[in-house]
Amino acid sequence: MRVARNVFGKPKLKERTTSDILIRLLVITFLAVSAYTLFIRMEYKWDLFSAQTGLKFLARFIRFDQVPPKMMLDMVGRLLNTIILGVLTTLIGAFVGLVFGLLGARNLTNPKVSNVVKGIASFVRAVPTIIWVLIFVAGYGLTATTAVVGMAFHSFAFFVKSYAESFEEVDRGTIEALKATGANWFQIVFGAVIPSALTKLISWIALRSEINFTVAVVIGPAVGVPGTIGTMINNAARAGNYEVQGFGIILVFITAFLMEIVVTRLRQNSIVSNH
Amino acid sequence: MSNAVLSINNLQKTYAPNTKALKGVSFDVNKGELVSVIGPSGAGKSTLFRCINRMIEPDQGSSIVFNGLDIVDLNRDNLKNVRKHIGMVFQHYNLVYRLTAIENVLHGRLGYYSTLKGIMGLYSDEDVLKAGELLDLLGLSERKYFKCSNLSGGQKQRVGIARALIQDPTLILCDEPIASLDPQSSKVIMDYLKDITKQMGIPCLVNLHQVEVAINYSDRIIGVSAGSIVFEGTPGEVTEDVIKNIYGAELNDILQK
Numbered sequence: 186m187r188v189a190r191n192v193f194g195k196p197k198l199k200e201r202t203t204s205d206i207l208i209r210l211l212v213i214t215f216l217a218v219s220a221y222t223l224f225i226r227m228e229y230k231w232d233l234f235s236a237q238t239g240l241k242f243l244a245r246f247i248r249f250d251q252v253p254p255k256m257m258l259d260m261v262g263r264l265l266n267t268i269i270l271g272v273l274t275t276l277i278g279a280f281v282g283l284v285f286g287l288l289g290a291r292n293l294t295n296p297k298v299s300n301v302v303k304g305i306a307s308f309v310r311a312v313p314t315i316i317w318v319l320i321f322v323a324g325y326g327l328t329a330t331t332a333v334v335g336m337a338f339h340s341f342a343f344f345v346k347s348y349a350e351s352f353e354e355v356d357r358g359t360i361e362a363l364k365a366t367g368a369n370w371f372q373i374v375f376g377a378v379i380p381s382a383l384t385k386l387i388s389w390i391a392l393r394s395e396i397n398f399t400v401a402v403v404i405g406p407a408v409g410v411p412g413t414i415g416t417m418i419n420n421a422a423r424a425g426n427y428e429v430q431g432f433g434i435i436l437v438f439i440t441a442f443l444m445e446i447v448v449t450r451l452r453q454n455s456i457v458s459n460h
Numbered sequence: 461m462s463n464a465v466l467s468i469n470n471l472q473k474t475y476a477p478n479t480k481a482l483k484g485v486s487f488d489v490n491k492g493e494l495v496s497v498i499g500p501s502g503a504g505k506s507t508l509f510r511c512i513n514r515m516i517e518p519d520q521g522s523s524i525v526f527n528g529l530d531i532v533d534l535n536r537d538n539l540k541n542v543r544k545h546i547g548m549v550f551q552h553y554n555l556v557y558r559l560t561a562i563e564n565v566l567h568g569r570l571g572y573y574s575t576l577k578g579i580m581g582l583y584s585d586e587d588v589l590k591a592g593e594l595l596d597l598l599g600l601s602e603r604k605y606f607k608c609s610n611l612s613g614g615q616k617q618r619v620g621i622a623r624a625l626i627q628d629p630t631l632i633l634c635d636e637p638i639a640s641l642d643p644q645s646s647k648v649i650m651d652y653l654k655d656i657t658k659q660m661g662i663p664c665l666v667n668l669h670q671v672e673v674a675i676n677y678s679d680r681i682i683g684v685s686a687g688s689i690v691f692e693g694t695p696g697e698v699t700e701d702v703i704k705n706i707y708g709a710e711l712n713d714i715l716q717k
Contacts, residue, residue, distance in 0.1 A: 362554035362620075365513055366627055367544035367571025372578035376567055377556050384558075 246431030256429060263414045264436050267405070270329075270413065271398035274336035279390050281337075282344020287374060289349035292360060303349060309342035314400050318408050332410045336400060340393055351385040352378055388451040395444040402437055464488040465631050465663050466512070469523040473507050473516065481507040482518075483687040489631065489665055494657040496674035497667045499684035500707050505667045508684065509635050512665075513546045514539055527630060544571040547624025547662075551636040553616040557609040561600060561619045564608055565591040568626040587626070594622040598652060614645030621652060625660075632656065634666040638673070646670075650677050671703060 189197040252260075288294050289302035309317075318335030325331050355378050363373045379386070405415030414433055421429035466489040473482040481504045489495050497505050510516040512524060514531060524531040531542055547568070555564045569587045570578045577583075583591075595604050598618040608616060617637060624632050634653065638646035654677055657664050668674045674681050675695040683691030683706035691702050 356552075356554065358550055358552050358554035359556055361515060362548065362550060362623070363567055363570065365515060365543055365546070365548040366568050366623070367540040367542075368567070368578065369540065369571075369575060371575045372570045372573070375579040376570055376581075380556050380558050 245427040248428045249432050251428045252432050260433055263417050267401045267413045270401040272394050274333055274340055275394045275397045277337040278340025279344050281341045282348055285345045286348025289345050290352035292353055306342040306345035314339040315407055318404055322408055327409055332404055343393055347389045351382040355381045391448045391451045395448050463491045465491055467525040471522040472519040473511055474519055481687055485689055487682055489663050491663055492657055492661045493663045493679045495665050495680045496678040497682045497684055498674050503684045504687040505684055509633050509667055513543050545630045547627050547629035547632040549620050549624050549634040549637045551639045553620045555608045555619055560605050560607055562591050562604045564619050565622040565626055568623040591626055594625050598622055613641050614648055617649050632662055632664045634664055636667050639669055
């Protein structure tokens, strides 16, 4: 007997359902809209992107020798400021997020509390960090503190979700075992839940530090927070100091790259050494 | 009064309106006794065990008298007090694998500490020494400071037993303690449980899948089928007919581990 095959020769191994048809329709619509936008709606100005101009800029970008040493030191200082802003907001978010993460974990509270906590966290997370900073700036004026509060606020919501999920992955039996010995809620949380989830919690902090560093870089020029590397890069670009701008970008790149390596290591360890 | 440590009367548990997991179970567990509960999967053995320390709430009208107190009527604080005196050993050990063996054993004492001391892990010298002694007793002297994830199945289960013993329990519930272990480790664990009942006088209620093991180690066997007790007697009284009644199959048709 012959096996039924489609146009591409792939054997038919399942019944076609409504969801298959819907997915197909969605893909076709998406492709059609993309094609329309790319080939008909867009107005291209390719002449602006001449190779000559590009090379000229690139040559100035990498002339780090023209950056005065005092400026370099100043920039490294600003970079440190930016890293500290990222880490600080992460730690504040992680600390508050830990408390609400416990309340959001289904296996530690009742479903109602969990839903409310997770719902609020989802709402906060749905709005991008920069928008939160702008909202806080509108309310409390432009200071470094406002940036910290705005960034920490979004981080907090991130931690509520990631921590709650990490807690929910803790083996039910372990919690049951401690409950059976007569331990109370706090003792179960600190005796079993947090130790079991600890490496995951730490790897979430590392991941968020990386995210918050990039946010801290962008937040300077976007909102106008002084003293960050982003503001410096922005000012240099406006003043036409391309070598300063280039040096700043390299600094940011190296930092982000190093953070990425650390985060990947941590996350791998926390997955591999599970049990 | 008899020397019953635990006296269960008409224990019922209804999950959904039409699913009755336990249909009026009654039995006693006496001091120094190892009682096995056998029966097919889904007969209600695990539900029965979890009703005893109220990890699962039994139905109204059930009665579980432990140390002269009816567990079914207790409020939360008193329930925690009762749980302190009932040790529990699990099929999957249920340890915190990132912590060391001795830390896991000490978890059995948490119920005796204030919240803050428990959180900080400020265990008394007495308890730390006791935990060490228990691990020595269970042949884990060399493994005290090992992370539990690095222990073998049999060793993990011995840590689980030590955690139950440090509670100073009046009764130990063992929910399929050897179901995940190889035959050799199973024997070691069953021998320890036997020693605990005979030498320390702590009665053990053991939920078993292996009829042969139940016959070899128990003082009394309770057969459960479809939420009811269908047999209660000494290992000598377990006949082909009894097995057939519990499992709905001949002994020869049941794979013996």
